[in-house]
Every structure is written in structure tokens, then in C-alpha cells.
Amino acid sequence: MVEAACFYARQNGYFPNATANSGSGGCLPANDPDGTTLTVNYPPSRSAGGYAGRYGYVEVVLSRVHTSFFAAIIGMPNMTVATSAVAAFDQGTSGSSSLIALNPTQCSSAKIHGGGSGGNVSIFPAAGVTAPGGYVQVNSNCTNGGAIDNICATGSGSGGAGALTLSGGINFSAPAVFVDGTCAQNGTSGTFSGPGGTPAQLHEGAAFVGDILTGLTPPPFGAPTMCPDGRTMGTPAAPAACSLKNAVTMSPGTYYGGWAINTAGASVTMLPGIYVIAGGGITDRGGTLTSAGGQVLIYGTDDPQYATACKAGTAPAGACQDVIKLNGGSTLNLTGLDASGCGSLSACQYAGLLIWQDGSASGAYTANSDVSLAGSNSMYLSGTIYAPSSFVTISGNSVSTGCTPDAQGHTNCAAVQLITDTFDVGGAGTLNMPYDPSKLYHLNMKGLVR
Numbered sequence: 001m002v003e004a005a006c007f008y009a010r011q012n013g014y015f016p017n018a019t020a021n022s023g024s025g026g027c028l029p030a031n032d033p034d035g036t037t038l039t040v041n042y043p044p045s046r047s048a049g050g051y052a053g054r055y056g057y058v059e060v061v062l063s064r065v066h067t068s069f070f071a072a073i074i075g076m077p078n079m080t081v082a083t084s085a086v087a088a089f090d091q092g093t094s095g096s097s098s099l100i101a102l103n104p105t106q107c108s109s110a111k112i113h114g115g116g117s118g119g120n121v122s123i124f125p126a127a128g129v130t131a132p133g134g135y136v137q138v139n140s141n142c143t144n145g146g147a148i149d150n151i152c153a154t155g156s157g158s159g160g161a162g163a164l165t166l167s168g169g170i171n172f173s174a175p176a177v178f179v180d181g182t183c184a185q186n187g188t189s190g191t192f193s194g195p196g197g198t199p200a201q202l203h204e205g206a207a208f209v210g211d212i213l214t215g216l217t218p219p220p221f222g223a224p225t226m227c228p229d230g231r232t233m234g235t236p237a238a239p240a241a242c243s244l245k246n247a248v249t250m251s252p253g254t255y256y257g258g259w260a261i262n263t264a265g266a267s268v269t270m271l272p273g274i275y276v277i278a279g280g281g282i283t284d285r286g287g288t289l290t291s292a293g294g295q296v297l298i299y300g301t302d303d304p305q306y307a308t309a310c311k312a313g314t315a316p317a318g319a320c321q322d323v324i325k326l327n328g329g330s331t332l333n334l335t336g337l338d339a340s341g342c343g344s345l346s347a348c349q350y351a352g353l354l355i356w357q358d359g360s361a362s363g364a365y366t367a368n369s370d371v372s373l374a375g376s377n378s379m380y381l382s383g384t385i386y387a388p389s390s391f392v393t394i395s396g397n398s399v400s401t402g403c404t405p406d407a408q409g410h411t412n413c414a415a416v417q418l419i420t421d422t423f424d425v426g427g428a429g430t431l432n433m434p435y436d437p438s439k440l441y442h443l444n445m446k447g448l449v450r
Contacts, residue, residue, distance in 0.1 A: 002026075002040045005060045009038055014062065036064040044086055046208045051086045051450060053209035054095075059086045086450035095212065095443075096133035098123050098174070098435050100419045101163075102211055102388055107142035108165040109421075110179075114190065115398065115428025118169035124195040125175070126415065126434035134175045134435030137209050138164045142181040148205040152183035152192050166190060170426060173197075175435075178206035211359075211388050212443060213419060218358065219274050219299055219350065225253030236305040239279045239318040244268055244287070252296070254278055256303055257318040261287045270296050274337075274350065279303035279310075281322025281368075286376075289326055290333040297337050297350050300324050300369075301358035310362035321363035324355060325372045327395075332375035333411075336383020336439070352441035354383030354416065357390045364389035365421065373414075378405075382415040384441040392420040396427025403432050415439060 006027035010018055015032045019025035027038040044051045044059035051057045063082035101110040112121050123134045140163035146153055152166060163181035166172055169189040176194075177183065182204050185192065192200045226233045227242035228249065234240035239257030244250075245266050250259075252273025258280020261268060266287030272295035279302055302310045303319040310320035326332055336354035350356075355371060363369035371387050373379075374395035380403065385392060396412045403413035413432050414425070417440045425431070 001042055001058055002038075005038060005040050009036075009062065014038070014064075032064070034064045034066075036062060038062055043207070044210075046210075047084065048086050048210065048450065050210040050212050050214040051088075053207045054212055057086055057088045057449070059084060084450075085448060087447060088449045095417065095419075095440070096131075096437075097135040097137040097209075098133070098417055098433055099136045099423060099425065100209065100417075101138045101140065101422055102419070103421045104139050104141060104180075104208070106140055106422060107144050107161045107163065107181075109140040109142070109423075110136065110138040110164045111422075111424040111426075112164070112166050112170055112172045113424060113426035114168035114170035115426070117428070118171065118189060119396070119426055119428045120171045120400070120430040121173075121396075121426055121433065122195070122430065123174040123433040123435060126436035129434075129436055131437060132175070133437060134433075136164070136174050136177040136179075137206075138177075138179040138181070139208050140164075140179075140181050144182070144184065146182035146184055148182055150202050150204050152185050152200070152202055154185050154188055161186075166192060168426065173200075176201040176203065178203045178209075180206055180208055211419065213386055213441070214359075214388070216386075218301065218356075219276055219297070221276060221278060221304055222254040225251060225255055227255075234280075234318070236278070236303055239303050239306075239316070241280050241318055249292075250275070255280070258282055258322060261285055261289070263287065270334075272296060272337075274299065276301070277324070279306070279315075279320050279322070280318040282324045282326060283322075284326050286327065286330075288331040290331065291335055295335060295338045297353050297356065298324060299356045299358070301361045307362070315362075320368065321358060321361040322368050323370045323372065324357060325370070327372055327374040327376075330375070330377045331379075332373065333378070333380045334382070335380075336441075350441070352384050352439065353386060354381065355385045355387065357387035359388035359390070359421075367391070371420075378410045378412070380411045380413045380415075382439050384417045384419065386441070387418075387420045389421050392418055392423045394418075394423075394425045394431070396429055396431030398428040400430035402430065403434060417441070 003021040006021040018031040029035040039061040041059040061084040103109040142163040162184035164183045167186040234257035241257040247267040254276040261284040264286040306315040306319035309315035369390040371392040
């Protein structure tokens with residue numbers, strides 16, 4: 001990579017005294033009259049924004065000293081000017097991390113918890129998956145008094161919190177954990193290990209990783225979709241929530257005003273497709289929510305007609321981004337869009353996405369963009385949950401059935417990838433989190449990307 005970057009720098013007039021593309025004769029400041037510096041970062045540095053820390057991407061930085069004219073009047077005869085670029089050769093990877101907390105400073109930005117008497121969260125390769133992955137990435141630099149020593153210390157610092165905090169007697173296992181700051185474990189009853197009881201692979205002081213999906217284009221707003229009661233239909237000018245009771249079937253489309261699952265016995269079936277929740281969010285008082293045949297994407301954002309008013313706090317009720325709360329009283333079963341059956345080219349570009357809470361809408365970094373997912377009797381989730389400005393919680397139930405239904409049809413499985421600002425994952429039973437990149441969102445980027 002350095003040789004290639006040096007070759008093209010020389011082709012463009014830099015390092016005229018260089019005699020080679022590497023070594024002492026290469027692109028060094030000594031071989032340029034202006035002392036130009038060439039830096040190649042693989043993976044890209046934190047200054048590369050969303051591409052920071054991503055393998056498959058390379059960052060090249062050129063800097064040189066220029067003689068200033070106007071600035072010389074105030075005593076600055078020379079100024080260093082730098083420029084950078086990032087190139088990609090990413091053939092549709094999904095990323096190797098199952099859990100990503102993007103927040104750069106918050107303590108306990110990533111939390112793994114057990115129930116009152118403990119619990120288990122287990123991340124492991126799904127059957128047949130040989131590619132490395134299932135990692136945990138925590139960008140926060142919080143140490144809270146703990147030492148960066150690759151040990152998840154008990155009660156590190158005041159309050160026992162690090163960037164990653166394990167609590168509630170949790171037994172947690174994952175292939176590898178990367179934390180910019182430190183890991184802390186509250187209490188001594190829990191355990192932290194690799195899959196199958198192997199030693200934990202904890203890397204504190206790890207590199208920052210950017211939000212690679214930051215430039216993803218949202219799905220378009222469509223015509224208002226009728227609520228299943230046949231009478232209610234929110235519009236961009238007059239948002240109105242769908243009140244869901246008893247047994248109802250939801251069709252994909254744009255819902256201006258969101259959904260309210262208003263009875264504990266409600267049974268909501270979602271047909272495959274994209275659901276744009278333009279204001280109002282989704283609230284669930286304890287119904288059963290399933291996706292018929294899988295393949296759904298829930299996208300939460302503001303009603304476009306009131307987007308500016310939402311950020312100013314002057315929009316009417318139901319117009320602004322709100323929580324996506326799916327805490328099913330009995331069953332929560334949701335599967336993201338599938339590339340083999342997403343129905344249309346526009347839908348297929350989002351294959352692998354399950355929930356997307358718009359990170360630039362009015363609820364960003366507030367409780368109005370929270371995502372909460374739980375199933376008290378049975379939970380099965382599959383796909384990428386992208387909520388870069390949100391706090392996301394996944395609460396498994398008290399059973400230990402894993403991802404294969406037992407005789408009663410119970411599961412306790414989150415085969416997901418979280419890309420969030422902060423998260424809290426746990427439960428009283430055994431929450432299984434198999435890593436299967438074929439079920440997650442894939443980003444295909446080649447050439448110059450920044």
C-alpha cells in the first residue's frame with residue numbers, strides 16, 4: 001500500500017528527488033524540497049470518520065509546508081497544509097462485530113447484564129460459519145480509574161463502571177471484545193470467557209471504529225398507508241397513530257403517526273416489506289408481534305412535513321420520531337429483509353436490515369429514539385439493528401431454549417448485529433446470539449469513498 005501511494009504521489013509531482021517507491025529512496029520528507037510527508041493508515045485512523053478502524057479500507061494523508069502571504073503579516077510565514085483520502089475494496093462484508101457502541105466517551109456505553117439471580121449472554125459462530133466474527137466493539141474511552149491491562153476488573157474505579165460494564169451476575173462469552181477504554185465487572189458471581197469456556201479475548205485500549213453506515217440512503221416516503229381498522233390513516237399534514245387491538249395484519253408502507261399496540265392480547269402480523277414509521281414510533285403494551293415469513297425493515301424517523309418543527313419542539317403530537325418499543329407480552333419474532341425474497345430492487349438494497357432508527361432525526365441522542373426489544377415467553381430476532389444515535393436494549397426472557405424452538409415453541413435468540421450509540425443486552429435466562437454474516441446487512445463499496 002505504501003509503495004502504491006508513493007508511486008502515485010510521485011506521478012503528481014511530489015517527492016521529485018525520490019528514486020524508488022519504498023525505502024530510503026522513497027517518499028520521505030528528505031526527498032521533497034518542501035518536506036512533504038506521506039502517511040498510509042491501514043485500517044484508517046480516527047480522522048477518517050465512519051471509515052476509521054475498518055479493514056478493507058485504506059487512508060492516505062499528504063501534508064507539506066506552504067509559504068503564506070497574508071498570514072505572514074501576523075507572523076505566520078509558513079503553514080502546514082494536509083489532505084487525505086480513503087479508498088475501499090469491500091466486497092459486501094457485514095462487519096465482524098455483533099455489538100458496536102459508537103459513543104466515544106460515556107461510561108457504561110455498553111452494558112451486558114443478568115437478571116436478579118444471574119443470566120447468560122453467549123455470542124458464538126452460527127452453525128457452518130467459519131469466518132471470524134461475533135466481536136464486541138466499544139468506542140468509549142472511559143476508564144473510570146481502571147487500568148488498561150486487558151483484565152475485566154471487578155469494581156474498577158468509582159461506581160464499578162468502565163466503557164463496557166458487566167453486571168447482575170452475568171455469565172458472558174464472546175469470541176473477542178475490543179474496548180477503547182476499560183472493562184469493569186460489578187460483583188464476583190459472574191464470569192467472562194470466550195466461546196465454550198475458552199479464555200476471554202479482551203483488548204482494552206483498542207482502536208476506535210467509525211460508523212460505516214453513516215452515508216446509507218433512507219427508504220423513500222410513500223403515500224399514507226391505511227391502518228387495519230379501515231378508518232384511520234395518518235397523513236403528512238395530519239399524523240394519526242394506528243391503534244392495534246386483537247388480531248391484525250399490517251401491510252408494508254408509510255405510517256404517519258406510528259403504531260400503538262394497545263391491548264395485552266393483541267396479535268400483530270407484519271407482511272414482508274419496508275415499514276416507514278414517520279413520527280409517533282411504536283409502543284407495545286404486551287402483544288404478540290411476528291413477521292409472516294420474515295423479511296421486514298422498520299425505519300423510524302420524523303414526519304417530513306414537520307421535520308424542522310420537530311427539532312424546534314413545535315410540531316404536533318405524533319409528527320416526530322419516537323421510541324420503537326416492542327416488548328411483547330408473549331412472543332416477539334422479527335426477521336430482517338432477505339436478499340433472496342425482498343420483493344423489489346429498492347427493498348433488496350436494504351437486505352439484512354431489521355430496524356433502522358434514523359440517527360439524524362429529532363430524537364437523536366435523546367430518549368425519543370430509544371429502541372427496546374423483549375419477549376417474555378419467546379423471542380427471536382435476526383438482522384442488523386442500526387440506531388447510531390440511540391440507546392438500544394435487548395432483554396431476553398427467563399428460558400434457555402436458544403434459537404431452536406422447544407416443544408412449546410419458545411426461543412430466546414438474538415441473531416443480530418447492533419450498531420448503536422449505547423446498548424444494554426441481557427436477561428435472566430440464556431440469551432443466544434449466533435453470529436451469521438449472511439443474515440446481516442452487507443455494504444459493497446469499491447474505489448474512492450472519501
